[in-house]
Amino acid sequence: MTREEAKKVIEALLFASNKPVSINNFSEILEDIDSREIRELLNELKKEYEDTQKPVSITEIAGGFQFATDPYYAPWIRKLYKQDKHSRISMPALETLAVIAYRQPITRSEIEAIRGVNVDGVIHSLLERALIKTCGRKETAGRPILYSTTTEFLKHFGLNSLNELPKLKEFSEADIKLGETKELDLEKGETDGDQQTA
Numbered sequence: 001m002t003r004e005e006a007k008k009v010i011e012a013l014l015f016a017s018n019k020p021v022s023i024n025n026f027s028e029i030l031e032d033i034d035s036r037e038i039r040e041l042l043n044e045l046k047k048e049y050e051d052t053q054k055p056v057s058i059t060e061i062a063g064g065f066q067f068a069t070d071p072y073y074a075p076w077i078r079k080l081y082k083q084d085k086h087s088r089i090s091m092p093a094l095e096t097l098a099v100i101a102y103r104q105p106i107t108r109s110e111i112e113a114i115r116g117v118n119v120d121g122v123i124h125s126l127l128e129r130a131l132i133k134t135c136g137r138k139e140t141a142g143r144p145i146l147y148s149t150t151t152e153f154l155k156h157f158g159l160n161s162l163n164e165l166p167k168l169k170e171f172s173e174a175d176i177k178l179g180e181t182k183e184l185d186l187e188k189g190e191t192d193g194d195q196q197t198a
Contacts, residue, residue, distance in 0.1 A: 001030075001032060001033070003037075003041065006030055006033055006037075006038075006041055007041045007044065007045060009029075009030060010026060010030070010038070010041055010042060010045060011045055013025075013026065013029065014045075014058060014065060014066065014067050015067065017066065019062075019064070019066065019155075020061050020062045020063060020064025020065060020066040020151075020155065021064045021065055021066065022063055022064040022065075023035045023038055023039060023064075025064070026038045026042075042058065042065055045058055046058045055069055055070050055072075055073050056068065056069050056070070057070070059158070060160050061154065061155055061158060061159065061160055062151045062154035062155045062159070062160065063151070063154075063160065063161065066155075068158075089129075089131075090122075090125075092117070092119075092122050093122050093125055093126060095115060096111060096115060096119050096122045096123070096126065097126060097131060097132070097149070097153070099111050099114050099115060100126075100132055100147050100148065100149060101149050101153070101162065101165060102165070104135075104146075104147065104148035104149060105135050105136065105138075105146035105147065105148045106146065106147055106148075107138055107144040107145065107146055107147070108120070108123060108144065108145065108147070109144060111123075111147075123147065129152070130150055130152040131149065131150060131152055131153045131156060132147050132148065132149055132150060132153065133147070133148060133149075133150050134146065134147060135147065135148040149162070
């Protein structure tokens with residue numbers, strides 16, 4: 001198989017997949033081509049799409065590669081899928097998601113201690129959207145359920161890994177809308193969250 005043929009196969013696989021395709025996935029399919037060359041071909045394809053200014057691009061996301069549309073076209077794409085404002089994530093859900101992302105794994109009571117409000121409904125909603133998942137139980141009294149983010153979370157926010165989350169010191173208190181005590185609580189978990197991947 002020539003490089004050009006391999007590149008076309010990679011492009012076809014990306015087009016056919018509804019989730020990110022990892023280098024390992026490509027290697028299993030393109031058995032005669034090593035992972036280094038696959039990455040080179042992906043980079044060539046990415047550049048070709050960028051140079052032609054197409055409304056789609058190849059992006060590295062959630063540990064793999066996937067086609068993505070330019071955000072400029074979002075209003076028309078929403079109409080195609082008949083999405084409305086109700087499909088957006090609410091501010092309480094975003095705040096809870098941020099706490100989970102930076103402090104995971106974390107229990108519901110720990111989230112509530114940081115946010116200062118009950119989060120039962122929000123947790124349920126985030127689980128339904130597959131943005132968070134249960135990941136075991138904490139070895140304390142009552143063995144409460146632990147929550148962490150998912151690959152769907154990475155895809156939704158265009159991240160390749162949790163290491164790409166902004167550092168908390170990049171935000172002002174007004175940005176994250178938390179009181180002084182709660183902000184300090186979040187900062188304690190910054191290192192833990194940065195080292196994990198979903």
